[in-house]
Amino acid sequence: MVRGVRVVCTGSSMEPEELTALGVYDPSDPNADRRLELLDYVTVLGATAEELVTFKDSLPALAGVLAIRGGPALTLEEVAERSGLSTNEIRDLAGAAGIPDPEPDVPVFTEGFVDFAATMREVTGVFGEDARTQLVRVLGLAMSRIADAVISSFLVNVAPAAEQADPVGLSMARANVETASLLPSVAPALDTLFRQHLLIARRLTTANTELVGFESRQLVVGFVDLVGSTELGENVDMSELGATLSDFEQIAAATIADGGGRVVKLIGDEIMYTAPDAFAASSVALDLADAFDSHPSVPQVRVGLASGEVMLRDGDVFGPVVNLASRVGKVAQPGQVVTTSAVAVAAGLPHQSLGLHHLSGIRGQVELHRLNRI
Numbered sequence: 624m625v626r627g628v629r630v631v632c633t634g635s636s637m638e639p640e641e642l643t644a645l646g647v648y649d650p651s652d653p654n655a656d657r658r659l660e661l662l663d664y665v666t667v668l669g670a671t672a673e674e675l676v677t678f679k680d681s682l683p684a685l686a687g688v689l690a691i692r693g694g695p696a697l698t699l700e701e702v703a704e705r706s707g708l709s710t711n712e713i714r715d716l717a718g719a720a721g722i723p724d725p726e727p728d729v730p731v732f733t734e735g736f737v738d739f740a741a742t743m744r745e746v747t748g749v750f751g752e753d754a755r756t757q758l759v760r761v762l763g764l765a766m767s768r769i770a771d772a773v774i775s776s777f778l779v780n781v782a783p784a785a786e787q788a789d790p791v792g793l794s795m796a797r798a799n800v801e802t803a804s805l806l807p808s809v810a811p812a813l814d815t816l817f818r819q820h821l822l823i824a825r826r827l828t829t830a831n832t833e834l835v836g837f838e839s840r841q842l843v844v845g846f847v848d849l850v851g852s853t854e855l856g857e858n859v860d861m862s863e864l865g866a867t868l869s870d871f872e873q874i875a876a877a878t879i880a881d882g883g884g885r886v887v888k889l890i891g892d893e894i895m896y897t898a899p900d901a902f903a904a905s906s907v908a909l910d911l912a913d914a915f916d917s918h919p920s921v922p923q924v925r926v927g928l929a930s931g932e933v934m935l936r937d938g939d940v941f942g943p944v945v946n947l948a949s950r951v952g953k954v955a956q957p958g959q960v961v962t963t964s965a966v967a968v969a970a971g972l973p974h975q976s977l978g979l980h981h982l983s984g985i986r987g988q989v990e991l992h993r994l995n996r997i
Contacts, residue, residue, distance in 0.1 A: 645672060647679040657791040664796055665689065683785075683792040687799030691806065696730030697737070706740035716740055719756045720763030761937045777802055824885075842897045843904035843930040843966060844940060844948040845884070847875055847911055850957040851922045852892035863920075868892070871921050874914055882907035887940050895949075897933075897940055901962075901969035904928050905994055908960040909972075916958050927952025928962040930969070950982040951991060960994040967992035 642648035642662055652658060661682050662675065668689040670678075678685035703710045716739075717725060717732075725731045747755045777798075785798040849855075849871055855864065875894050876886050884898040884907050898904035908926040915924045929948035934941045947963065954977070955961040967974040973995040979988040 642675075645676055645679075647675045647682075654791045657789070657793060661791055661793045661796060664793060668800070669695065683795035683799055686796035687803060690800040690803035692733050693806075694734050697732045697734065698728050698730050699725045699732070700728065701730075702732050702737055702740060705737045706744075708740050708744060713740055715756070716743055716759060719759040721760075721767050722763070757937060838935040839932050840935055841931065842899065842933050842940070842944075843901055843928055844933065844944050845896045845898065845904050845908055846927045846949045846952040847894040847896070847908075848925050848927075848952050848955075849892040849922055850925055855922060867920055870918070871915075871924075874918070874921070875911060875924075878910050878914060879907050882910060887938075895940070895945070901928075901930060901966045902971060904930075905960065905962065905966065905970035905972055909994060909996060912958050912960055923957035925952055925955035925957055926960045927955055928960065928966045930963065930966050946984055947982070947989070950985055951989070954980055954982070954991055955993075961991050962994055964990045964992060967994065970994065973997060 639648060639650060639659060642659075643650060648658060648662060649655065665675070665678075665682055665686050668686060670685055670689060674685060674688075675682075678688075697705075699710050699713055702708075703713045706713070708716075714724060717723075722731075743755055743759060746758065750758070781798050781802065782795065785795040788794040849868075855867065859867070871892075872889060872894070879886050879894075879896045882898070883903045884896045887895045887897055896904075896907070898907060905928065908928060911924055911926060915921050927948050927950070929944050929951055931944040931947075932942065933944050951961050951963060961977065962970070962974070974992040975995070977991040977993055979990050982989055
């Protein structure tokens with residue numbers, strides 16, 4: 624594009640002179656032609672004059688915002704009107720989902736939030752308001768984590784090459800839009816994975832029918848701790864550390880799933896998982912110990928197991944058993960699996976007593992056992 628070509632912005636034509644008046648374009652700049660092409664690119668995507676000014680120093684990011692948004696942004700009041708909910712209800716939904724409190728008359732919502740809000744009203748009719756808020760909070764946390772992972776992957780794998788290709792930013796803007804073009808495939812992928820995990824997680828009843836509002840289960844809880852992670856971080860660069868942690872997470876997650884367990888959460892260099900019985904939990908733990916004993920770059924792990932009644936809430940697991948399993952794991956040496964007596968006996972695997980131990984935060988002494996292969 625060359626000077627003199629009209630730039631379309633929110634339905635009206637803008638000449639380069641108008642862009643200059645906005646303070647977003649300098650015709651004397653050595654890269655003026657390329658800058659004008661970038662401005663044209665983002666305005667075709669739907670940028671307003673206000674957005675051009677707001678993002679004047681980061682127009683490639685504006686291209687990503689416009690492509691992700693998929694249309695004009697809506698205000699709190701507009702979402703409320705279109706969804707049939709009150710502004711307070713929309714504000715409550717946004718807060719539960721982890722979205723910053725929207726200011727009045729400031730366009731921040733996507734068109735899709737209208738349908739989301741209306742759907743949540745139906746969810747309220749089935750589960751009740753408190754349960755709906757709890758579900759929205761879990762969804763928001765999950766989506767926040769996915770979004771952060773996608774942004775991180777873009778910055779690491781796509782952005783450097785785009786930045787080198789074009790100092791003005793048109794290549795980066797196009798890379799943002801190209802990445803955003805993958806979004807239509809995300810919803811079906813999430814739907815598929817959600818259904819698969821619902822089939823895995825399905826349960827006919829709660830174990831404790833008197834516990835209203837929460838679910839309790841008899842489960843075995845395991846903590847997998849990466850040994851020497853602090854020293855590892857000091858001796859390798861960030862790229863190597865990232866690759867090591869990725870290998871740790873991928874191998875551990877696959878091993879746990881294959882063994883009939885469920886990854887509850889990743890806690891830096893530690894993974895918490897559950898299993899329905901002692902044998903499954905113990906077999907997973909021994910497989911993990913074996914996998915990292917022989918891994919060329921990931922250090923050894925130690926695993927602690929404890930069993931008992933836990934509370935399941937928002938995809939997480941709570942209760943004294945969780946704390947006990949974590950403390951048991953701290954007793955294990957690199958490559959070892961240590962359990963309580965109850966787990967060791969119920970697993971039916973060879974084990975040797977480690978005697979009684981005082982564990983931080985646990986009353987009395989706890990007899991611990993080291994598990995071995997048959």
